[in-house]
Amino acid sequence: MSASAPVQFRNTTLGATVAVLQATEPPALADALHKMFGGMPDFFNGEAVILDFAALAEVPSSIDWAGLNSLMRRYRLQPIGVFNLPPEHGEGARRAGLAQLDEAVTGNPRQIETPAPARAPEPPAAAPQAPAPSPQPATASTMFIDRPLRSGQQIYARGADLVLVGGVSPGAEVIADGSIHCYGPLRGRAIAGAQGDDRARIITSNFGPELVSIAGVFRTFERGIPETIAGRAAQVRLSGTENTLNIEALQPI
C-alpha cells in the first residue's frame, strides 16, 4: 500500500476518561453532573469518555443512548465507547456509535490518579508550556483555563497540573493534584499537590493569594503579603525535612 492512500490505519493507545455510571437515566445523571460541575461547564475540554456500566445496581430494561450522548456532550465529553455493558444492550450501543472496548483495553482503565512524575526544575521565567490553547490530547496531564477565574468558581485539575492563563480572582479556588501555574494575578485560594505530592509547586507572575497550600501544608496572609513578593512573580514550594512552605520571588534574569 503506497503512502498516498487516502486512508491509513495505525495502532494507538488512547487515553480517555472513564465515567463509571451507577444509573443510566439521563435526568438522574444530569442532576449529579450539575452538582459536580455546575459552575464549570468547561471542566472537560472535549475529552473522550468511555461509559463504564460495571457499577450498575440492576440492568435497566432500556437505555436512552441518545440522551446519554447529548448529556455527555453538554459537559464537553465525547463518548467513544463502553465497558462492561450488559450484553442485551450491545446492539443499542452499536447503533449509538459506541464501541465495545472491553477487549481493547487491558489493565486498569481508570484515569491515572497518581501525581505527575517528577519534572526537571523549570527555569523561573519559563514561557507557557503550550503557546496555543488548542484542544489537548486526552492524555495530557495539564489542564488549561483560558479565562479569568471568578469569585465563587472552583477548578480541580485531577491528576494533572493546572495552568491559569487569565488569573484567579479573590474568592475563587484552584486545586490541582500537580502544580499550579498562574500567568496573571493569583488572588484566590491555590491548593497544589492535593493528593499529597510534596514536589508540587505554585508559580505565578503576580503573587497575591488568600491562601496557598502544597500537599496539605498551608498558609494564609492575615497580616498581608510580605512586600518582597506581593504583586511580583513568585514561587511556592515545600522545602527542608520539616516540609515548610517556602515562598520566594522569582528573580528576573
Add this chain to the structure above:
Amino acid sequence: MKVIVITSGKGGVGKTTTSAAFASGLALRGYKTAVIDFDVGLRNLDLIMGCERRVVYDLVNVVNGEARLNQALIKDKHCENLFILPASQTRDKDALTEEGVEKVLEELQHMGFDYVVCDSPAGIERGAVMALTFADEAVVTSNPEVSSVRDSDRILGILQSKSKRARDGGEPVKEHLLITRYSPKRVDEGEMLSYKDVQELLRVPLIGVIPESESVLHASNQGTPAIHLKGTDVAEAYADVVARFLGEERPLRFVNYEKPGLIKRLFGGK
C-alpha cells in the same frame, strides 16, 4: 437582535439608572429598543422611565400568557423607538421561567427590535440568572469600592457558567465594565478605588465611567432617564458609553480631578 444584560451582583450601584439611560441612548441613535425589568417584586424601572402610571400588564402576565406582549409594552414618552416591559410588583422571582423569557425574547425579535436591554435585579439568585441567561453582551456595573467589585467578579463567573451561550459552549457572552458613581476628587484623596484599580481587579474591557452626580437623583425622581439631562456630565458620559458600545472611539472623560484654582477657592463656586 442583540440582548444586553445590565447586571452587577450588588444592589444600589446603578443598574436601573444605567438600563434606562443606555436603552434610551440606543433608541436616540434610531435603534428599536426594548428595556425589560427583571426585578419582579421590586420593580423600579417604570419609575425611572416615568411610566409608572401607565403600567397595566407586566412581564409575568406575558410569561404566563395572561396578556399579549404588545399589550404589556409601554411606549416611552421621550423616545420614539423605545419600549418598556415592566416587572410585576405582586409576584416574586419564581414566577419567571426560562421558557417564558425565551418566548418573550423571540416575540420581540419577530416585532423587529434591534436591541433588548435586560435590567437585572441584585443578587445571584433566580431573577438575576433569568436576566442574564439569554444575554449576548453584558454590561457589568460596579462602584469603585471593594465589595461592589467582588460582587461584580462573582456575577462575571455566573455569566460564564449559567448563560445560555456558556451552556451551549458557543461564543462567550461579551463583557463590558461600567464604573458608576465615580468621584475623581475622592479618588484623588485616596478614599476611592480608581477606575484603573477596578479594571485591574476585574480584567474586563472598560466601556465607560459615570461620574457621581446629584443630577441622577433629580432625574430619577422626575422619571427622566439620566441621558436626557442636557449639558450634564452624566448625560454625556452615558452618551459616550452608547457610542463605545456601537463601536465608536471616545476618549474617557470625567475621570480626572482638577484642583480648584486660587481664584475659585477665594470666591467659591461650584
